[in-house]
Amino acid sequence: MPSISKFISKIGLRERRSHRSTQESPSTAPASALDRHPQGLDVVSEGTNPVVDIVVIHGLDGHREKTWTAKNGVHWLRDLLRVDIPEVRILAWGYDANTHAVSGTCCSFLYDHARTLVSDLNRRRKLTDSSERPIIFIAHSLGGIVVKSALIHSDAARQGALPEHRSIKLSTYGILFMGTPHQGGNGVQLGRILTNVASVFVPADDRLLKHLERDSEWLLQQLGQYGPISGEFVTKFAYENYKTPIALGKQIIVVPKASAVVPGQADVEPMAIYANHKNMVKFPSKQDVGYNTILENLQIMVKEAEAVIRARWEAERRAENARGNEMQFSLGFSLSEVNEVNHFVARQEQLIQLQGILTASRDRRIVVIHGLGGMGKTQLAIAFTKQNHESFSAVFWMNATDEETLKRSFLRAADRILQDCFPFTYLAHAVADSDIDEIVKAVKRWLSERKNNQWLIIFDNYDHPSLGGNTDRRNSWQRDSIASKEYDIRLFFPQTHHGAIIITTRSSTVKLGQTVRLSKLKQIEDSLSILESTSNRERLEEDPAAVDLAQELDGLPLALATAGAYLDQVAMSCTEYLKLYKESWGRLLESSPRLVSYEDRAMYSTWNISYQNVEKRNKSSAMLLRLWAYFDHDDLWYELLCGADESAPPWLQALTDKITFTESMRLLCDHGLVDTNTVTRKSEVGSLSYSVHGCVHAWMVGALHKQTDTEMVQLAARCVASLVPSTEDKEYWRIQQRLLQHVDRSFETMAESTGIPHFEPWINGAFGSLYADQGRLDKAEVMYERALQGYEKAWGPEHISTLDTVNNLGNLYADQGQLDKAEEMYKRALRGKEKAWGPEHTSTLNTVNNLGSLYKSQGRLNKAEAMYKRALQGKEKAWGPEHTSTLDTVHNLGSLYDDQGRLDKAEEMYERALQGYKKAWGPEHTSTLDTVNNLGILYKSQGRLDKAEEMYERALQGKEKAWGPEHTSTLNTVNNLGILYKSQGRLDKAEEMYERALQGYEKAWGPEHTSTLNTVNNLGNLYVDQGRLDKAEEMYERALQGYEKALGSPNFETYLPTLNTLENLGDFYQHIKKSELAKISYSRAHGGLRTVFGDNNERVQAILKKLETTHL
Incomplete structure (x- = not known):
């Protein structure tokens, strides 16, 4: 048991802050706006025979000089860059973005600033005969948005609309964006990031801030207008790596990488600057890493810019000449x-x-x-x-x-x-x-x-x-x-x-x-934007129901626009619309307004027309689409239909021929109803697959089937169930994960529809096994109970199929912590199997093994050992010592010996199981990983913490790959890593692991499952070490109450995790001088440990000593 770390009493210290009121002297005249924020172009350096203009633009509340000046007074453009790249002219442009006082608020906003920048640059370059000289912009923070607006304005300049302004865009070779918020990212809206920027520089009631908040949508449109021309520039996206201090002592990453870097564009490169948002453009010396990053990029750009921009101007002149010839062919747009x-x-x-x-x-x-x-x-x-x-x-x-x-x-x-x-x-x-x-x-x-x-x-x-090009066989x-x-x-x-x-x-x-x-819209923000514009409702991103609706419509613009148009005309919430969409799909869409922008089409009319054409061409293709309504919309592949037997209709039997299946799918793809999934997922085994959009699937359910088609539902379920693998199959979990969404679809159809008979018992049993392996125990219980009812009705209570299901229900109840119900199931299955098969049949021995695991969970270790040994002897005789079923019991014996403190025997069993699993299954099989995890537990018990960590990390990596990060088997290893980190004194890491495990267990098992409670106990131990004593006591009490409710008496008093928590609680009370409560906890723990281990056990003796030394 983990020891309690030394308690450190901490007195709550209250930070004392002095407050000084400041008053400006009446005799001091306020500085003018121009003094505070110099505007226009300033020549930082004329350069020596300059070949490139470098133009720098500050951000919100920036300063033409101070923005680029470090605390030591170094203005890196003037003091460093001028020397390192002498062949460039350096220009700094300032503008009034300061809005600290209402009287000084600038009436110009970003687009006005952008036009002024273009105009100022154009004049200066014309006066110095340098209009075609390459330009490289360096823009800090929101100055980058000014640059983008300037380039959009310059690109739009044509004859009769300040054509000379076009020279700025034509001459621009490259841009260094320094912490510019281009977009939202990682679920954060652009408006929130703009607020972050403003929180660093300006007060929250500022006019420009309100403009930015109101017009963040306009800024996104700016990005849209900038996108088509962005590929013409070499672009570097610099992002901050350190947090910036803001009000109230807080620190934030002002513009996160996801906002500062625009992915997917050509000729762009992200650059990390190891400074906060303010200091990322203040370089104090040539030795500064950030300065050298910027310098080297600028040197490369200056070297390449002249040739590129010269060619661009030559092409522009050729285009102007050509436009003169084309005037006779020009039409108004x-x-x-x-x-x-x-x-x-x-x-x-x-x-x-x-x-x-x-x-x-x-x-x-x-x-x-x-x-x-x-x-x-x-x-x-x-x-x-x-x-x-x-x-x-x-x-x-x-x-x-x-x-x-x-x-x-x-x-x-x-x-x-x-x-x-x-x-x-x-x-x-x-x-x-x-x-x-x-x-x-x-x-x-x-x-x-x-x-x-x-x-x-x-x-x-x-x-x-x-x-x-194709032979038409119709x-x-x-x-x-x-x-x-x-x-x-x-x-x-x-x-x-x-x-x-x-x-x-x-x-x-x-x-x-x-x-x-x-394809569908990838970002939920884009879907919500369509809903907002068509429904005339604002701030939908703050409405969870609107987010759910957008996710349900799965990025299909027409579906989103249809929903928005409906919501615009009725007094209905997004919650109500989503409910109607799911329950009355056809009626809802028939009553939706027509959309002018979609050619007055109903949302499903194009799909109806396509289906009619498919039906005329190929009956199997049309029937496959109807059947698909009862599979999941994603990932349908050839082998999924191969479970069809002789009782299947002829059209489905025809589709079990690979060529026929491929031709049928090709026809559906040709009509735009189905997509090919060309990329194989890591979890996929079998053929590449096909998918339909979620809204098309809703049409298939609601339009192709006016009522639920019972025969089709059963047919789809048979296809899926026939592919559910045995745990003896290699990489069975990958097949299960690929089937899971289709099993869910069958489960949901059965739950939502009335009048449909239950699936055949073997289908229910297959679905139950898959759900149990995937940690979906509530659904597994439903399917197993239906399977049991079906088998008992068809075959009777003692048929072998009935008994196998009873055994599986026992496994399920054990996983749920319902140990009394599990024992009842196991004993019934064992009696029936001994009668049907005899005491040495492998099916009987599997239930014997399971009873051993149950007794171990109940703390009845001697009975557990007897069961395991009986199972092991029988399996070695029937299967041999290296069969995987034999190894399962070897593994279980290792776990039992570990609980008994017989660590050498435990290690021997684990090593035998590990070598056997690796030989049979390979190193990444889930059974192999379970043993690797348990070896980690053993090594920790032996004090070999480095070896334990190595085992846990290996197990965690493999389980996350096989099961995913939220599977309960994965969470077991996460919990174990928390225990290890606590032993190593890495308390923050331990808390991170425990919190992750607890959240996952509560989601998978519920708050009162024994696995959940084990982690609750562990959190109590951690809080003790952290000095958070109230939280620790709360965790211990929660764990004890939960164990008692889950296990009942007398199992509660001999369940090892219960006894661990009682001992922990005794240590806790002893430390805080509540000796009477400590003695009660120690006494209960001692009694249970004596029952489990006997009087001579070391742990029993140790707690007895604690009990004797407790002073009342």
């Missing part, structure tokens, strides 16, 4: 043919990808945007077009739903051309003749003109392709009924090899160019 959402979110990665492909050259560029209906393909194309339309001479939006609709779009394009451009005769004649086919030809001819090479066409909703009537909408879109492409084309489609067969695959 219009998106009147399509409806856009009011608030487009996320998709920055895809926007950058589109820009990289479509604006790279004037040759023919084709991008296919592919995704599920409602995923936002059209809105992505709109967003790209709005951001980049100035890169194209003309933009045409074509509705490609079917051939006739597309031709009408060509007619509208012809009208626009004739209205805005030079009147080409062939186009005018075609329109005058009203011949739609001739109009299509004429528009294609216009697009093919040699100098007309900068147009963009969007073919939207090309969902019915007919591109050739019957002629099927071909005729489906082909009405199919056509080859290539017939509508201009002949010449120039221009840009975007195609949006649900069909995976459209492979005409580079594919941009659109």
Whole structure:
């Protein structure tokens, strides 16, 4: 038992603080805003024959000089950088972001500052004949947002809109963002991070702070506008590694790495600066690590910048010349043919990808945007077009739903051309003749003109392709009924090899160019943003029900917009909507308002149409989709259907052929209903898999099945249950984890539906075993009880299948701490098995082994030893000494000997079990890891703490990989590590382990399970060592009350963890001079230990000595 560390009494000390009121002398005039915050450009260094301009911008409440000056007075730009890179001109720009006094509040906000920066830079560079000199920006904190706004403004400058401002963006080679909050991260909203920044620099009631809080959404939109041009700059993201002091003695990481570093962009690099947010741009000497990091990056950038920017200006001049030739082909920008959402979110990665492909050259560029209906393909194309339309001479939006609709779009394009451009005769004649086919030809001819090479066409909703290349095996009537909408879109492409084309489609067969695959929104913040904008409700991120709704809709923009539109029109909470969505899916969506931005489509109409086409083409594919309603939406793979037996319907038997299965899935993928999971998860065994979006799955349940299909439910359950592995199978836990979500789906369907007969007993038993192994004991109990009822009804109470289930229920009750019920089950199973099989059958011996484990848990160690020895002798005779079932009992004997203090015998058993498991299963099998864990316990008992830690770490790593971090077997090792750390005096680490184990146990077992209570006891020991005596007593009392409730009498009085806690409580009371209470606890512990170990046991003698020396 762990010893109690020496108590250290601590007197609560109250920090005393003196308060001095300060008053400004009336005779002191306030400094002007310009004195406090110098504004505009200042030349820090002219440089020697400069080839690059380095421009530095301070952040909120920064200062043009002081921001860059260390405490020792070193201004690193002037005193260090000027010397180390003499060939650059260094410019510092200041602006009034100070808002400490209302009278000094600046009326300009970030965008105004950005335009001023561009204007100031442009003038200075024109006056010094350096307009094309490369620029490298260094921006601290919110100064980085000013820089991004400036570059957005500069990029937008065109003829008639301060075109000279465009020179700043063209000349910008690189940017060093120093602690700039670009985005939210790790669940923290951007607004919260901006508040952190403000808490360092300004008071909370400041006007600029309110602006930032109110307009953090605007800042996110800034990031969206900046994303497409960000790839043109070499970017370094510096982030702080130390906390910054703020008010009330607190310290925070102001801008965490997740906010300061934007992942996924090209030519970017994160850099750690070992300083806090304020000091990350104050370098006191050349020896400073942060300075050398910045210096080396700047030296590389300066070396490469000149050639890159020179080439960029040459390309700009060529483009200007070309634009002069293209004026006759230029059309005014219009998106009147399509409806856009009011608030487009996320998709920055895809926007950058589109820009990289479509604006790279004037040759023919084709991008296919592919995704599920409602995923936002059209809105992505709109967003790209709005951001980049100035890169194209003309933009045409074509509705490609079917051939006739597309031709009408060509007619509208012809009208626009004739209205805005030079009147080409062939186009005018075609329109005058009203011949739609001739109009299509004429528009294609216009697009093919040699100098007309900068147009963009969007073919939207090309969902019915007919591109050739595959043999169509359908019957002629099927071909005729489906082909009405199919056509080859290539017939509508201009002949010449120039221009840009975007195609949006649900069909995976459209492979005409580079594919941009659109999947669900990854960030919950983006989903909540759509809900907010469409429901006109604010601060939904603070509503747990809204977060749950967003998670349920799983990042599908159309589903989120539909939910938002409904909530906008009714007085209903997100909780109520989510309940309706789950219970009355079809009725809810039928009553939802139509969305103009989604072409007046109901959310499920596209899926209905796709399903009808699938049903006409392939009956097995359609039936598979119906069956899938009763599997989980994710991870359906070929082997899952192979459990179908001869009683299965013919269409399902056909799908057990791999080629037929693959063809059926390919058809579903072609129609955008199913996705291929191309990346194998670590836990996967078997084939690669397929998935459907959660909202599509809801449609499958609610629309393809108006009522629960009993036959399909049973069919899905049989498929899943047939794959549940035995624990004798290698890596059985991986198969279990892959099946778990499908077992959950069957369980939920059965629980939610009335009138469905229970699953067959073998299915219930298989599900019960899987749940038990995965630590889901409440569900395991339900399934085992149903299995038992089924077997007793079908076969009688003494059938072997009935008895196996009784044994398994005993295991379950033992795991739950219901030891009396476990003993009842084991004894019933043992009697039945001895009668059916005889006393030496291996099935009988398994129950004997289990009884041994129960007796050990009850503290009846002699009876436990007798059971284990009987089981071991029988298994060695039946299976041999190296069979894994034999080794299970060897392992258990080792644990028993450890409890008895026979450590050498325990080590012998553990080593034998470990070598056998490694030989049979390998080093990462869960049985191997259990023995590794127990060896750690043994080594700790022997005082070999380093070896114990090595065993625990090895076991923990393996269990987290096999079971996951929250499985109870993993938590057992976490708890053991806590005990070890406490023994080593590493109390903070011990508390971390105990808290993790306790939270996990309470979640898995409940607050009164014996495993939970063991950790409660351990926390009591830890609190004693930490001097937190009230908390320690609370933990001990909670543990004792819980043990008594879980075990009952008399088992409570001989249960070793109970006796440990009683002894711990006695030590506790003895220390705080409550000798009477100490004696009561020692007496109870002594009595129980005598019963368990006998009078001559060392531990019994030790507690007797404590009892005798306790003074009343």
